[in-house]
Each structure stands twice: as C-alpha cells, then as structure tokens.
Amino acid sequence: MQLANHSVKSPVSIQAKNILMQFNQNILFHADELSFSQGDVIYLQGDNGSGKSTLMKLLAGLLSPSKGQIHSHGFKQAPWWRTQSLLGKAVYLHQHPYLFEGSVKYNLTYALDQRSLLPEQRKKRIDQAINMAQLTDLLSHHASDLSGGERQRLAIARAWIAQPKLLMLDEPISNMDKQSQSLVVAMINQLKQDGTGLLISSHQTCGLTALCQQRWHIQQNTIHTSMHVPRVEAVHQTNTTEFHYGTTN
Ligand SMILES: Nc1ncnc2c1ncn2[C@@H]1O[C@H](COP(=O)(O)OP(=O)(O)OP(=O)(O)O)[C@@H](O)[C@H]1O
Ligand SMILES: [Mg+2]
DSSP, X not given: OOOSSSOSSSOOEEEEEEEEEEETTEEEEEEEEEEEETTOEEXXXXXXXXXXXXXXXXXXXXXXXXXXXXXXXXXXXXXXXXXXXXXXXXXXXXXXXXXXXXXXXXXXHHHHHTSOOOHHHHHHHHHHHHHHTTOGGGTTSBGGGSOHHXXXXXXXXXXXXXXXXXXXXXXXXXXXXXXXXXXXXXXXXXXXXXXXXXXXXXXXXXXXXXXXXXXXXXXXXXXXXXXXXXXOOOEEETTEEEOOOOOOO
C-alpha cells in the first residue's frame, strides 16, 4: 500500500519469532512468526481472555514473552539508557485509556509537544482532531470528568495527533454509541490512508475491523494469521451503514 506521510524507503516493523506466553504454568498462546509493519492494518480477533491485550503489551515492550524473540526494525536507535529496546515503538492504546491530569485541551496539546512541527502545522492538526472527534464542547472539561466513551474518543484523537508509525488499538470502540463509533472509524481510516500500521483488537466484528486487510486470530492457544477480506454487504439505514463481513483463511 502507498504510504502518504511516512517514509516509504524504510517502513518500520516489529517481528516476533517462536513466541510463547504463559502466566504461571498456564500457556496463553504461542505463535511461529508475526510481522507488524507500517502500512499493515490487522484485525486481532479472539474470545475474552484469549490474550489479545497481552499480545499487544508484548509488541509494545511492556511485557516480555516467556519464550521467543521480538525485534524491531527500521526505527532510530534507542537511547543508551533505555534497556527495553521495544518501548516507545509500537504505541499501545489501552482498553481503558490513561489520560493526563488536566483539561481535554491539555491532553490534546501535550501529545504534540513531543513532535517537531511548525506552530501553524501544530495548531492545524489539533484543530482537525478536535473537529473529527467532536470535542469542541468538551475542551475545558477536566479529563477525569469524561464518560467512558468520551475518554476513548479523546485518547484516539490524541493518538491521531501524535501519528505514530505503528499503533495498537485495544477494543477501541467498546463502550461507544453509534455516532462516536463512526467518528473513530473516520479517524482510524485516515491514519490508515497515511500509512500508519494498525493492529486493532476486537472480540467481535465491527465497522473498524472492516478496515483491516489481515487477521490474527487467537484460537486454542495459537495465533493464526490470514488475509482478512471484509465482504461489505452494506445495509443502509437512516444515516448509518451496517457491515456484514467474512474472513478468508
Ligand atoms: N499479569 C498477569 N498475571 C496472570 N495472568 C494474567 C496476567 N495478565 C493477564 N493474565 C491472564 O491472561 C489471560 C488473557 O488476558 P488478556 O487481557 O490478554 O485477554 P484479552 O483477550 O485481552 O481479553 P478481553 O477480550 O476480555 O479484553 C486472562 O485469563 C488473564 O487473566
Ligand atoms: Mg483485552
């Protein structure tokens, strides 16, 4: 796929080989080979408790596998003091996102302080995120006062602003009503167009998983990989579109 905003020459990736994850003596999953690269849009499927969040934490460097290796490629060299070299590479957006103490606006602007953007580009990107996530009326609210769905919308807007090369979204639209879901789908779709690698977990198919081109399915303690071909049989209702899709192995 074409990578619009990110470098086409050296797409970054995370590769896992022969990994096995267990807690105490219980094997959660194993996988021979997994590759998550810029430009990939992967649907991570599995029942509750199958290990979706755990897999994302492994790829983010927040946990280490019980066996096997996970490496990153194409990123700038980590600073000498960072002993866990995967940390900070593939960004993990938690199911229950962490927000900073402070207003919604602070949460959005803080995300961009890390980036070397010109002030006008910075303002443009923040304004665009506020519009896309429809956060205008909430800007002065304290982040801790937001509802569950609003928190998720804010966290995704923040990730959209920061535009990481690899982003993992853990159940991003659970708790959301239809309108919030479609705002988030539009933001994630734009990250996809920009070439951000996306790994999206969900225990059920939804408007977001219809954007995916690959599928990782955790089933019977094994991670199976396949192409994901959403069959969009759009059922048009008033202002909404429902998707029904299938998956090929
Ligand atoms: N630190 C831990 N110590 C022991 N067991 C753990 C730990 N973290 C997760 N588990 C267990 O591993 C299993 C997988 O958890 P995980 O959160 O990855 O599942 P999930 O697929 O994300 O589930 P859900 O769909 O409910 O979010 C669960 O049974 C959980 O209790
Ligand atoms: Mg989970």
